[in-house]
Amino acid sequence: xxxxxxxxxxxxxxxxxxxxxxxxxxxxxxxxxxxxxxxxxxxxxxxxxxxxxxxxxxxxxxxxxxxxxxxxxxxxxxxxxxxxxxxxxxxxxxxxxxxxxxxxxxxxxxxxxxxxxxxxxxxxxxxxxxxxxxxxxxxxxxxxxxxxxxxxxxxxxxxxxxxxxxxxxxxxxxxxxxxxxxxxxxxxxxxxxxxxxxxxxxxxxxxxxxxxxxxxxxxxxxxxxxxxxxxxxxxxxxxxxxxxxxxxxxxxxxxxxxxxxxxxxxxxxxxxxxxxxxxxxxxxxxxxxxxxxxxxxxxxxxxxxxxxxxxxxxxxxxxxxxxxxxxx
Amino acid sequence: xxxxxxxxxxxxxxxxxxxxxxxxxxxxxxxxxxxxxxxxxxxxxxxxxxxxxxxxxxxxxxxxxxxxxxxxxxxxxxxxxxxxxxxxxxxxxxxxxxxxxxxxxxxxxxxxxxxxxxxxxxxxxxxxxxxxxxxxxxxxxxxxxxxxxxxxxxxxxxxxxxxxxxxxxxxxxxxxxxxxxxxxxxxxxxxxxxxxxxxxxxxxxxxxxxxxxxxxxxxxxxxxxxxxxxxxxxxxxxxxxxxxxxxxxxxxxxxxxxxxxxxxxxxxxxxxxxxxxxxxxxxxxxxxxxxxxxxxxxxxxxxxxxxxxxxxxxxxxxxxxxxxxxxx
Numbered sequence: 001x002x003x004x005x006x007x008x009x010x011x012x013x014x015x016x017x018x019x020x021x022x023x024x025x026x027x028x029x030x031x032x033x034x035x036x037x038x039x040x041x042x043x044x045x046x047x048x049x050x051x052x053x054x055x056x057x058x059x060x061x062x063x064x065x066x067x068x069x070x071x072x073x074x075x076x077x078x079x080x081x082x083x084x085x086x087x088x089x090x091x092x093x094x095x096x097x098x099x100x101x102x103x104x105x106x107x108x109x110x111x112x113x114x115x116x117x118x119x120x121x122x123x124x125x126x127x128x129x130x131x132x133x134x135x136x137x138x139x140x141x142x143x144x145x146x147x148x149x150x151x152x153x154x155x156x157x158x159x160x161x162x163x164x165x166x167x168x169x170x171x172x173x174x175x176x177x178x179x180x181x182x183x184x185x186x187x188x189x190x191x192x193x194x195x196x197x198x199x200x201x202x203x204x205x206x207x208x209x210x211x212x213x214x215x216x217x218x219x220x221x222x223x224x225x226x227x228x229x230x231x232x233x234x235x236x237x238x239x240x241x242x243x244x245x246x247x248x249x250x251x252x253x254x255x256x257x258x259x260x261x262x263x264x265x266x267x268x269x270x271x272x273x274x275x276x277x278x279x280x281x282x283x284x285x286x287x288x289x290x291x292x293x294x295x296x297x298x299x300x301x302x303x304x305x306x307x308x309x310x311x312x313x314x315x316x317x318x319x320x321x322x323x324x325x326x327x328x
Numbered sequence: 329x330x331x332x333x334x335x336x337x338x339x340x341x342x343x344x345x346x347x348x349x350x351x352x353x354x355x356x357x358x359x360x361x362x363x364x365x366x367x368x369x370x371x372x373x374x375x376x377x378x379x380x381x382x383x384x385x386x387x388x389x390x391x392x393x394x395x396x397x398x399x400x401x402x403x404x405x406x407x408x409x410x411x412x413x414x415x416x417x418x419x420x421x422x423x424x425x426x427x428x429x430x431x432x433x434x435x436x437x438x439x440x441x442x443x444x445x446x447x448x449x450x451x452x453x454x455x456x457x458x459x460x461x462x463x464x465x466x467x468x469x470x471x472x473x474x475x476x477x478x479x480x481x482x483x484x485x486x487x488x489x490x491x492x493x494x495x496x497x498x499x500x501x502x503x504x505x506x507x508x509x510x511x512x513x514x515x516x517x518x519x520x521x522x523x524x525x526x527x528x529x530x531x532x533x534x535x536x537x538x539x540x541x542x543x544x545x546x547x548x549x550x551x552x553x554x555x556x557x558x559x560x561x562x563x564x565x566x567x568x569x570x571x572x573x574x575x576x577x578x579x580x581x582x583x584x585x586x587x588x589x590x591x592x593x594x595x596x597x598x599x600x601x602x603x604x605x606x607x608x609x610x611x612x613x614x615x616x617x618x619x620x621x622x623x624x625x626x627x628x629x630x631x632x633x634x635x636x637x638x639x640x641x642x643x644x645x646x647x648x649x650x651x652x653x654x655x656x
Contacts, residue, residue, distance in 0.1 A: 129656045137616040137643035259608040268602040280587040288465040308641040315465035328457045
């Protein structure tokens with residue numbers, strides 16, 4: 001059987017993760033990386049070729065799935081509906097509130113051009129969404145909780161770095177143990193934003209900066225920090241570079257549900273991930289959905305799909321028979 | 329929209345669980361319980377009618393999905409291929425080694441009669457299988473571990489009760505904390521049967537029985553206990569009835585996987601359930617897959633399916649639009 005030919009649009013941390021993940025799947029091969037930068041300036045991790053985005057259309061016949069690795073704020077809302085005119089595409093669009101709008105745009109462009117798209121893949125949205133759906137369908141009477149962390153939030157780290165006097169900054173979102181224990185107790189607690197997560201910041205200040213002022217400015221920042229218990233730790237440049245140079249993340253989806261004659265029998269379903277590299281893991285999710293996309297496209301499907309629409313068997317290299325014998 | 333009309337074949341703990349789970353889903357209704365016993369002797373939990381299994385065929389047009397609640401050892405291998413000739417059916421067949429054979433039998437009978445079947449639903453096989461598949465597809469380089477418990481094993485409890493001098497007995501399978509911690513450490517340990525689980529037995533002895541002899545007989549029982557660290561606790565009749573009158577269970581599916589340029593970046597995916605009632609939870613899984621079966625059958629699908637073949641969206645009452653807006 002011929003290999004699934006994958007291309008990457010956009011080469012940052014996520015694109016690099018896709019490049020590495022494709023290598024772990026021997027039924028796929030990487031055609032190349034497409035970039036808006038000068039391709040001669042892009043050094044890929046495995047030596048795969050980089051091309052100008054403008055050349056992508058000429059290579060259309062050599063590409064089965066284009067994995068779009070841009071950002072959700074400004075890249076994907078434009079890129080995905082545009083690229084799906086020419087390719088089968090996957091993205092990791094993660095602005096939850098704007099998913100319906102993004103879906104509609106991509107679905108329309110995909111159907112008009114007989115292509116297939118999958119959007120909002122990764123872990124949240126993505127795997128966490130799947131777990132919310134499965135758990136709520138199984139236990140209709142109950143409550144679902146999502147906790148994020150411990151992990152780096154890019155948006156909050158950026159916000160810290162915009163504060164006057166901050167040279168380097170990183171923010172970890174941390175789920176509160178007491179809140180998770182309360183959920184596990186089966187009491188179906190109502191939890192406030194402050195009760196669920198805390199925010200830990202590590203900051204390298206500019207020389208001579210007013211540390212108290214920086215700390216106060218971070219802690220009171222609207223929308224980012226003011227609704228949370230936030231700690232600000234000032235550290236040295238050296239410690240920052242040595243300790244805070246990675247992008248770990250993780251989180252939990254919990255469903256506490258009740259069954260029985262009086263709905264008094266309690267059940268907990270819990271899904272959690274602990275990732276040493278958020279972009280590498282997200283890339284791994286995108287790549288296994290690329291396999292599903294290749295198969296569904298071969299079946300003639302078009303339009304836009306999400307993780308909810310994909311039968312699990314499509315994700316695996318194994319046949320139905322092998323899956324039933326080994327994993328069921 | 330008309331409600332999905334569900335019938336139950338076999339009324340034990342699982343059948344009763346299905347009866348109660350259907351009440352939690354307002355897009356379904358229960359037609360009745362079908363039993364091989366004298367139906368006048370069956371008192372259902374909610375007062376739904378019990379009928380003789382022989383009457384099921386006459387009520388064929390009133391039933392959309394028949395949920396078969398028999399045992400895997402002798403009931404389901406016969407009942408499911410037989411009933412699928414006349415109904416769309418679901419079962420919880422859980423003898424892992426015999427799934428391929430059961431699948432083939434059910435698939436053949438289903439296709440010959442234009443019906444749709446789903447087999448081996450519940451949590452293992454079922455939800456645990458799904459989690460093994462998703463996690464292995466996402467992280468192809470790694471190792472998967474399944475732990476069961478703490479929970480009651482029916483087979484092992486039956487084995488205890490067959491020992492001479494035992495009046496009442498129950499067995500709990502308990503995952504070993506140290507083994508789970510070793511998995512979470514990311515070292516991809518090889519774990520023996522003894523290292524993964526231990527077995528805790530609670531026994532009420534007949535008056536005058538030789539306790540040391542009972543304990544020895546249990547601990548050395550081939551296939552059941554000899555490969556495990558087993559503890560035997562002798563308790564009173566009163567304690568047994570007060571404490572050990574429920575069917576809790578649970579377990580863990582863990583995937584430890586590696587990504588990155590040298591496959592040194594570690595990720596853990598962990599799925600766990602903690603159930604106060606194994607049969608009520610298993611029933612809840614069967615019932616939400618009945619919804620999927622009703623929809624897929626309406627689309628004209630026939631043959632045999634497993635959890636691997638069902639796109640998650642089919643399990644939920646919500647529309648695709650609602651799912652994307654609320655759960656994605």
